[in-house]
Amino acid sequence: MKQEISVLMDGELFEDEVESLLDRLKQDPAARKNWAAYHLIGDVLRQPDHIHCDLSAKVRERMQDEPTVFAPHGRMAKQKMRAFALSAAASLSAIGVVAWMSLQIGPEAAPQLAMQQNAMRPVKAQFQAKSNDYLMAHQEFSPSTDMSGGAYYIRTVSYETEEIQMRNSTGKK
Amino acid sequence: MKLYVAVCRMLLGASLLVSANVHGGEGGEGFDWLKVVIFAEHQTDYSGVFVYQYDNHVETSRITHVVDGDGENERLESLDGPKREIVRHHGRVLGHHGEELPQVESPQGIGKFPSLLPEQLAALSANYQAKLLGTERIAGYDAQAILFQPRDGLRYTHKIWVHTDSGLLLKAAVLGSKNQLVEQYAFTQLQIGGKIDRSWVRQGVVAGFHGRDFHKQHDTARRxxxxxxxxxxxxxxxxxxxxxxxxxxxxxxxxxxxxxxxxxxxxxxxxxxxxxxxxxxxxxxxxxxxxxxxxxxxxxxxxxxxxxxxxxxxxxxxxxxxxxxxx
Structure with a gap:
């Protein structure tokens, strides 16, 4: 359940899964608490100066003062609500989940964490063949070369399939 | 080897005592280890296989480093993918991509012996907090783990694992601001000292580079x-x-x-x-x-x-x- 909530906040749940999870959230007070806690983490991270504890109780109080509307709920309204909830979850996503995960996982588990993040992260621009000249020229004077010998030169010759193709097509310099 | 490193650490430790006021003692031992690493790297013969990893990329390479009367010789060979090779001699670099000829040569002078200068040490402790972590086993050796945490968001966190006996760097990780792994380099197998093949230093290299003899080439215009x-x-x-x-x-x-x-x-x-x-x-x-x-x-x-x-x-x-x- 916790996992699903964090995935929901990440905006990565499919629409039908979202619906069933939201239904369960409505019924399960413990899950609602988790939901609130995760959002609180996000809020604290973004605005540590404006934190009010137990927001849900206050909101409930205010809700009771609200007039009840005796009109049938249009399907559109429901849709809008869901869209809003989703976008709110998405905006909190990265910060909230990463913060939560880094609380749970120390630097030791970093490789796994990095892998997970890569799956979500957009593809980074790869080096062009020409950039290797700069990399090589830089590596000569980098402290990392003094610490690891030539091992870090691997950065300059690390292969990427497209790059090799480019190299072959441009020919020899 | 053990004794050698012990003496080396003692000497560095003594020199560090003098400069202790420069970095206030805080994390001093971590920076002390850094000096050992740089010293050991240039003085030790070794040959090993390491894994280099970033994003979803994992790559295995072999590195061989031998010191002779002429200076340092080093060969880096890729073991995965297309064959690539880099040879360094006296800090001069020859790259070798498949059949391609070398492109860049180091302008660095011969006899370069780098180490951390006192002002660099002061800058290091001003910008990084060094923390000694526990000992761990890497590639079958006992290693001291040290964390260098930056004091601003403009640089990465560095974590290194140093062989406690030889002072060689066995593993190094670069971490981002959320402790996510940016890249990692780690030996999986390593031979320190002993009999290490050095036939490539003269024969292999010269043949591999189409007869270019880098021992004699001193074309200053290209440097x-x-x-x-x-x-x-x-x-x-x-x-x-x-x-x-x-x-x-x-x-x-x-x-x-x-x-x-x-x-x-x-x-x-x-x-x-x-x-x-x-x-x-x-x-x-x-x-x-x-x-x-x-x-x-x-x-x-x-x-x-x-x-x-x-x-x-x-x-x-x-x-x-x-x-x-x-x-």
């Missing part, structure tokens, strides 16, 4: 020369001191390129300045490989390129602050 171009970058993070400025040949026969190198002791930033040749590839762009980030941009008649083992926003910030002094 860099010191210069003072008057270019400056105001937004370099604190503690990055200029270690050199040279004019060097690059990209085959193009006009010389100015390279300025700045280091904070753990990572370096290089600024390249050259005249814009109108190459369409040279429009603005940011690219990265592991901890290495590269940003280039045409400004006026010049192509600026900034490369370093620092986060992307740092290379961008540095590039945007480049200006010619007095203009």
């Amino acid at each position: 860099g020369s010191p210069t003072n171009s008057g270019w400056v970058a105001d937004a370099l993070p604190a503690g990055f001191a200029k270690t050199m400025e040279i004019q060097r040949p690059m990209h085959g026969n193009h006009a010389p390129v100015i390279q300025m190198v700045y280091s904070d002791g753990l990572s370096a930033i290089s600024i390249f300045i050259e005249s814009d040749d109108g190459d369409e590839d040279d429009v603005e762009g940011l690219s990265s490989r592991g901890a290495m980030n590269l940003y280039h941009k045409v400004v006026g008649k010049h192509l600026f390129t900034v490369v370093g083992e620092v986060p992307p926003h740092t290379v961008m910030r540095v590039l945007d602050s480049i200006r010619h002094n007095g203009q």
